[in-house]
Structure formats: C-alpha cells, structure tokens
Amino acid sequence: MNAPRTFAIKSFGCQMNVYDGERMAELLGAEGMTPAAAGADADVVVLNTCHIREKAAEKAYSEVGRLRREDGSRPVIALAGCVAQAEGAEAKRRSKAIDLVVGPQAYHRLPQLLREVEAGGRPVDTDLPPLDKFAALPRRRRAGVSAFLSVQEGCDKFCTYCVVPYTRGAEVSRPLADLLDEAQQLVDGGTRELTLLGQNVNAWADGRETLATLIRRLAALPGLERVRYTTSHPINMADDLIAAHAEVPQLMPYLHLPVQAGSDRILKAMNRHHTASDYLAVIAKVRAANPAIALSGDFIVGFPGETDEDFDATLNLVREIGYAAAFSFKYSARPGTPAATMDGQVPEAIKDERLQRLQALLAEQSRAFNHSKVGATTRILIDRVGRKPGQMIGKSPWLQSVFVETDAGIGDMVDVRMTEALPNSLGGVLCTA
C-alpha cells in the first residue's frame, strides 16, 4: 500500500467531538495529507464516534460497512471518539474492516498509528493520558469566525446514566497559559467568537484562576468580540462566574445549564448532587445578575423509577424557568453505567409519550422566546451566506440565527432590527446609523 495522501473525518455527537475532529484534520494536514472531496474516495476515513445514547456502537459499525468502494476496495478506517474508547480491541473483532482504534485522549498519535497500519499492524490506542495530546498537536492556523476551544475535559461527577467519565476519563483543566496561547492563535487566524468547551466547563480551574477569570482574560484579547461556554454543571455555577455575566460585555447572555429532571427523588438516583430548588436558586441568581440572559438545558425522560408525578415535576420546573432552547432525550441504558441495571426501567411507549409532551412545551417556550425579540435591535455576528441573493446569516447574542440583507461579510458585526420570528430563526433588517 502507498502512504495515504487524503483523508476524511466524520464527527458525530457533541461539540467536543467537533473540536477533536478539527484538531485531527489539522494534525493530518501537518503530515502533508489533504482533505478528500468525497468521503469514500479518501485514503483514510476517521469515524469520530459518540457513545452518549442509543445504539451508538451499532451505528458506528454500520458506517464502517458503508465505506466499501464500487471496486470492492476500501479506505483505511480509523475508529475514533467515544465508541472507540468504550469498545477498544473488541472493535477489531466486531469488524474486520477497522484498521485502527484510537480514543479521544490519544488521537495526537494518529500519524504514528497510520504508519503502523502501513506496516501491516492493526493498532489500538485507548490510553487516557490527561492533556498529553494538546502539546503534541500543531498550532491553530485557519480558524472559523466562531471557533471552539477545549478548556476542560472529562468528568468526575458520575451521573448514574452517563458514559462520559468512562470514555473521556477524569476531569482535567488545561493550563491558563496554554489556553491564552491557543486563543491568540485563533484570533490571529480570524476568530471573533470563542466557545469554551468542557464536559464540566464551569469546573475549569488553574490554581486560583477560575472560569470567570479565564473569561475575563480572554475578553481582554483585542479582536475577540464574543465569549461563550458550554456545558456547565449546576453545582459548579460559582458566584464569580455569575458576576461575570453582569460585568463582562463580551460574555454572551446565554447559559446552557442542564438540570436533567425536576423530581428530587430522580435527581438523587441520577447522582446529580443538587435538588430542583438548588437549580432554581442558581437560575434566580443568574437572572438577577443579567436579566437578559437566555437559558437552555438538557432533559432526560424515563429514567429508571420515574413515575407520572416525577415527570410532572420536570414539566413544572420547565414552566417555572422558561427556556429559550433545550435538548431532551429518552433515557437510554448505557452498558457499564449504574442506572443500566437499576430496577424500574420505564417502558419505551411511556418514554415516547413523555418526550412528546416535554418537547411540545419546550418548543412553545422557544417560539415565545424568539417572538419576544421581534422589534428589538441587536448586534449579530455574520457567519454564513444566506440562500437568497444579498442575504447573510448571523448569530444574535442569544444564539439565534438571524437573516438579513447586507453587503457586510463573514466575520462582520452589524446592528439589526428583528422583524419576524420564523420556526428556527429570525428575520431582520439592517439598522442604518
């Protein structure tokens, strides 16, 4: 076999996987490889998988099966991401087509693993060395207007439903100096908005520095207009971070703070370390600091033992908060997690019915939120070209997509008066000075 020249990376799941996918692309680029036009034509295909819910492993294996070319040949296939971590060497037994398996903390060794494949090997690397990969990755060059920056990885919270502590390892924070350096590289490459990523991003710490102080340092970088962060845990929502929402104009008025459920009994069985009223109290403080903040959350319905009363408590909490956006899921038993073997697994039909009711309520709230902005004037960061001639699409501070006719280009910020609320976006007109 000739040394591979082209690659394709397919990322599934969360924003951390998107970030990892970009870093793998930069890494292979630094090896002299180029992105392939079409996935199956690539010499190497990396499947950057997610294991958080339903049938993730099965999906990954069927993707592998689909990578056969018309002439019967196939690319070198690298199984990466959280399924790779969870399955390890088992993946090679389940699919003969997989050439290498690399976990989310080991992908900096991808070039070396590809060389082992060339030499006839089928390597598996699912070590979880904290932070090693960052030092081994190339510098950031071409960056999007809006870019991700991984600041914290892993999880020590062990919610009983969740695979993350097993697939991403222990909670670790990257050092402040490294983050300021990577942020500067991104800003130099054209980034105007940074989204700080971590499975528990608000637990980020470096000595006495907290996420709030990191945000203040980043906000001071000339050229960086906006900072966001996700995903946070309610118990790490510290007062200094809440204060930053009042005091740092670059910190966008948007908070994704998953609560998962509204019943204290279920929250306890989930090992969430907070009650519904703890969560409401945090939200009250955040809203007192910045009344304009938009809230978003994650919800799980049908956790083992969830009764109708428990589910009603979730609906009531949602009514009390009023979310601008939200993600809601049916509970899915993940092999190896404590909840998978708990009594009281909820039948699928009940999960379906509860999810529908919750999603109807959340959709209504997000419609109401979008409608509440009609007539308001706000600044958007243009990040895409629209479909109609002269149309551009930007993001509002509240993460809404806003369509506007303008000569401004990608990366520009313009003032827009929002004139109509569409199902998943807003339409607006340019404000003239």
Ligand code: 5AD
């Ligand atoms: N089943 C359903 N949803 C889950 N999540 C995490 N694990 C599971 C699971 N086993 C959801 C949580 C989390 C989001 C990223 O995915 O709501 O916040």
Ligand code: SF4
């Ligand atoms: Fe999963 Fe809980 Fe960790 Fe979030 S905090 S990743 S839900 S274990």
